[in-house]
Amino acid sequence: MKSLKEMINPLSTSFISQCKTLVGADNVIFDPERLRVYECDALAALRALPLMVVLPETVEQVQSLLRLCHQHNVPIVARGAGTGLAGGALPVVNGIVLGLSKMHHILKIDSHNRTAQVQPGVRNLAISEAAKPYGLYYAPDPSSQIACTIGGNIAENSGGVHCLKYGLTVHNVLQIKLVTIEGELLTLGGNGLDASGYDLLAIAIGSEGLLGIVVEATVRLLPIQPCTQVLLAAFNSIEQAGNAVAAIIAGRLVPAGLELMDNAAIRVTDAFVHANYPLDAEAILLCELDGLSEQVEADVAKATAILQANGAVEIRTAKDEKERKLFWAGRKAAFPAVGRISADYYCMDGTIPRKHLAKVLTQINQYANDLGLKVVNVFHAGDGNLHPLILYDASQPGEYERAEQLGGQILELCVAVGGSITGEHGVGVEKLNQMCVQFSTAELQQFERLKTAFDSKNLLNPGKVIPSLHRCAEFGQMHIHNGQLPFPELERF
Amino acid sequence: MKSLKEMINPLSTSFISQCKTLVGADNVIFDPERLRVYECDALAALRALPLMVVLPETVEQVQSLLRLCHQHNVPIVARGAGTGLAGGALPVVNGIVLGLSKMHHILKIDSHNRTAQVQPGVRNLAISEAAKPYGLYYAPDPSSQIACTIGGNIAENSGGVHCLKYGLTVHNVLQIKLVTIEGELLTLGGNGLDASGYDLLAIAIGSEGLLGIVVEATVRLLPIQPCTQVLLAAFNSIEQAGNAVAAIIAGRLVPAGLELMDNAAIRVTDAFVHANYPLDAEAILLCELDGLSEQVEADVAKATAILQANGAVEIRTAKDEKERKLFWAGRKAAFPAVGRISADYYCMDGTIPRKHLAKVLTQINQYANDLGLKVVNVFHAGDGNLHPLILYDASQPGEYERAEQLGGQILELCVAVGGSITGEHGVGVEKLNQMCVQFSTAELQQFERLKTAFDSKNLLNPGKVIPSLHRCAEFGQMHIHNGQLPFPELERF
Incomplete structure (x- = not known):
């Protein structure tokens, strides 16, 4: 028979005490004030308080926790940095949150094979920072990359400005270790291009925490490009800008990034970061090209010609790294800029x-x-x-x-x-x-x-x-x- | 009660007659002599005769056939061109073969979106041939590309010489239509980089006919590279050649192809196609670089330096297209060359x-x-x-x-x-x-x-x-x- 206490909180005392034994009492959160940190992700319009938050520190702890939840029928919501925009990490009121923030170690940078082996709580940008001494970086770059974690990126198959050329998370992760709800540890994918059996790696990536918990990832690192250039093109109509995008792609250019901002976005971001954008343009395109300098030079010439042919009224090429960053500043500050108005x-x-x-x-x-x-x-x-x-x-x-x-x-x-x-x-x-x-x-x-x-x-x-x-x-x-x-x-x- | 005839051939007369009605009697094969064509794929050491071969011509026919097999519990082995090397299309003795050779139409080349929409029986090379007038091609190039079909490529997640740079089939297919064993038509993937829900597209690719039958595919087309160059490097030991490969990759080059042949392979292929290979080398590397001519020139210089530093005793650069093809001739003829000895x-x-x-x-x-x-x-x-x-x-x-x-x-x-x-x-x-x-x-x-x-x-x-x-x-x-x-x-x- 359920005790009165169990009737109020559906987590049994036995379940709770076992969780504490597994991860240590310090890594189990009950206090409503501390739980509130976990009540939503970046889709802050939707909130729910979990019954408990558990913060495991090892793969074995995750396995044991899931085995325990499976046995006690306790729902689990995994959480990285909570930067997701679609409510994927929104808690369920009859379940617990499994926070992976304490599994935040970079296990290995292998410059030979151009890979990084990391725990799920490692921040996206931290991978590139660790790879930089080797001239390498991790390509997918969500806007939240300073905060978001690779575990969350894998759950949501995150992209970013540069995924046009370098792909989404699914194109840049080689192997993951996944703990199933029954506590089994599966190794999915591998260092090779192909793996035998069904492609469980691809299905796990983007599965938003519904199939298992990622406890380790091996990601592909790319060489830092020797040269990067950005064009800013202004248009009198959204339609012309849209056609220019199609023409650039059809013209066989693969820009590292190709971003569009409408007049409302131009004005609101320029007022915030003073990027010197053309305020009367109906749309601007930011077109980034990277590679060897000769390649970039040729691509810039080709892109300029295409933009002109498609009605660009003004085309600027960043004259130095400072201006390149300024071109991007408005785009990158779009969210906080909108928050101001x-x-x-x-x-x-x-x-x-x-x-x-x-x-x-x-x-x-x-x-x-x-x-x-x-x-x-x-x-x-x-x-x-x-x-x-x-x-x-x-x-x-x-x-x-x-x-x-x-x-x-x-x-x-x-x-x-x-x-x-x-x-x-x-x-x-x-x-x-x-x-x-x-x-x-x-x-x-x-x-x-x-x-x-x-x-x-x-x-x-x-x-x-x-x-x-x-x-x-x-x-x-x-x-x-x-x-x-x-x-x-x-x-x- | 089963009739005597049914006891000999487990396919019921009702099942057979319904198949004939569905696809037409001409598209149903019973004759043992004609069945023999289907008894193996390119893993010819293993053979089995199917009970029947059915050759549907439309998506609807495939749906109806699978529904019928599901109802009658008849096993199905799908088959493209039968060029697979692992016995994936080996028939099962108590089942039928579903041949997709009659669904061989290219439905659309969309140069704007750089995609081709094709039926499963279209040959790999036929896609590139159809895309050539637009300056485009389909990148994965299995050795059997003249014969193998895109349906089979999807089933096996086929690669080829150029998949080092351009990826396997899974990296080049955007959408498939898959018929389930219950006859449902699923659309998996899409034209965008990301798709919502679990990545059923990735799991279907490489699933070797175990999850459903592919009846249509939309594949990515790439621009034909303006310039291609090949280096041939000879080594006195396999170890040096292996180290050179690692050094090229670690040196941040991404060759379009990077192939190794050992002395036995050098001798047997050269005797067949007279590629003028260095017969005493313990190993040769073929390193193909493509891109804009300035890029290729720079890459060739870099690759040459790396090969030299890693002990190459001879390095040749193809002086024209004819020599480039000659460099590749031995590699491409390796299978028939071995067949001679x-x-x-x-x-x-x-x-x-x-x-x-x-x-x-x-x-x-x-x-x-x-x-x-x-x-x-x-x-x-x-x-x-x-x-x-x-x-x-x-x-x-x-x-x-x-x-x-x-x-x-x-x-x-x-x-x-x-x-x-x-x-x-x-x-x-x-x-x-x-x-x-x-x-x-x-x-x-x-x-x-x-x-x-x-x-x-x-x-x-x-x-x-x-x-x-x-x-x-x-x-x-x-x-x-x-x-x-x-x-x-x-x-x-």
Whole structure:
């Protein structure tokens, strides 16, 4: 029979005391004030207090903890630095949070094989810092790279400005060690290009903590490029800028980064960091090219010609490293800059075919107008990855709800034109409804079966990423995979 | 009650007649003479006659056929061009072969997005031929590219000489349409870098026909490089050549291809194609560099310096396209050249960390000597992917068995030094025993659960890739994942 205490807190005293024995009492958090640190990730609009936070320090502790949770049917939400934007690390109220911040050691930099072997709590930027003496770096660079951890990057398959050329996390991780809910330690992937058996490495990357807990990763390091140059091009219309992006890609250039900012973004960031952006431009493109200096020189000439041919009214080339950093300053400060002019903002993340850039941006602004909201657009144009920042004020009744509605509309628009509801932030809880739009019933059922193959009790990050068919029925949304059933208002696409 | 006829052929008359109705009688093969074409793939030492071969022409036919097989519990082996080297398309005697050769249309070349949308039976090289007018090509280039199909490439996650720089099939396929055993059509992946939900695309690629049937693929096309150059370097020892490979990679060059041939391979291929190779060299390296001409020039200079510093006794640079092709001629003709001097040969495929190249090759030759066999080594040195060709004569009693034994020893050696039992050929039936060596019980169980999540009746290519735990117990091999438990004879590694 359950004790009274167990009826109040569903964690049994036996479970709690075993956790304390496993990781030490100092690494178990109960105090509500300290728990509050863990109540949300960077999707701060959604919050929930976990029953307990556990901070293991070794692989063996993680194995034992998961075995214990499995035995006691306790749900677990893994957490890195909590910088995720889709609520993937939002706690569940009947479960615990497994914080990986104390597993933060770089185990090995192997310059010979150009790899780094790291624990999950190592910060993204710390890998590049440790590799720098060898002339190497880790390529994926989320905006949060100073804080976010490699474990979180793997969970969300994070990207960044440079993933156009260098790929997402999945393209830069060679091997992970994953602890299953039953406490088994699996080694997935390897140092070679190919591995035998099903590609469990790829399926674990981006699985948002639903399949297992990453306790170690071996990542690929790249040589630091000898030369980098940035072009800033201004346009009188978003459409021209969008076409220039398509032309650059079609022109067989592979920029290290290719970013677009609309007029609202130009003004708000320039006011903050004084990047000397052309304030009257409807859009600017930042195009970074890297490689050997001769290669960069040739690429700059080619990109300049393409930008001119596509109507750029002004093209600047950074004259030195200082100016290159200034060109990027506005782009990189976009989030805090928006924070200065709006009480709250909501950063969306969807991907569309590049050719639809201009039309989709126009439609997003139309949706925003209809809801009385404002959107600032800064995004990875080169790979069609949009990041509309929806401005709202949570203190105004109904504004948050309208922001959420607009976010949903934007994602569904991405699907309707043949795109995806994520670019690099993951689904988390934020995009559950839009998963119903993106995928068919058969596809969602296959996801479910896969989850069961890893976690039959549904204890790992339950309720995230894969919506139940019941939820989809309630959401009442038709499946419009790859634009086969476009919305009526999208007939012009 | 089963009719007498059904007792002889387990396919029911109702099943057969429904198949004929679905795809037309002309597309159903029963005649033993015509069935014989399908009795093996390029691992010709293993043969089995299927009960029937069906050749669908449309996606809908594949869906209906799988639904029918699911209903009647009929095992299915999918087949592309039958060029696989690990027996992945070996028929099962109680099942049918689903040949995809009639689904061979290129549906779309999209130069704007640099993609090709193709049916599974399209030949690898046909994609590049169709893309050539746009200045584009499809990068993965298995030796069999003139014949092998993209469906088979996806099933085996095929590589090729250029995958060092451009990746395996998994790095070059953006989207597939997969029919499940229940006849559902799933769309996996998309045109963007990221996709929401679990990465079913990656798990389907390389799953060797065990999870579903690929009926369409969208692949990435790359710009044809403006300039290509090849260096040929000769060495007095395998060890020096191996060290040169490691130094080139550590020197931050990314050659398009980096191939090693040992003395046996040099002599046998030169005698066949007269490539003018240095016959006394213990090893030659072929190092291909591509890009903008200035980049290639700089890379050639850098590679030359590294090769010299690592003891190359002769370095040749191809003076024109004709000589470049001649440099490659021996490497590309290695298989038929070996066929001229040996009644039979068995091509192995394993991957090792580059730093162990020399030691592993020495050990392979030792194993071969002990078994009275000869091995010719040609391989993708840049990514540590070995292809020892074991020479034997099947007409001599016991020779095939010894060749198989040597193959197993080589694969287990790869695992012992931290490598993998596949580089690009897949597991098929050939490497089932070595899967027991590569993976732990927990890992194999996870593979099994994953299979069940896609194909709970185990009808898709049954008996391939993932060994049963029972088989592993019989094989009696210890799990030596990542060299944690090296063989006694490997103590010096």
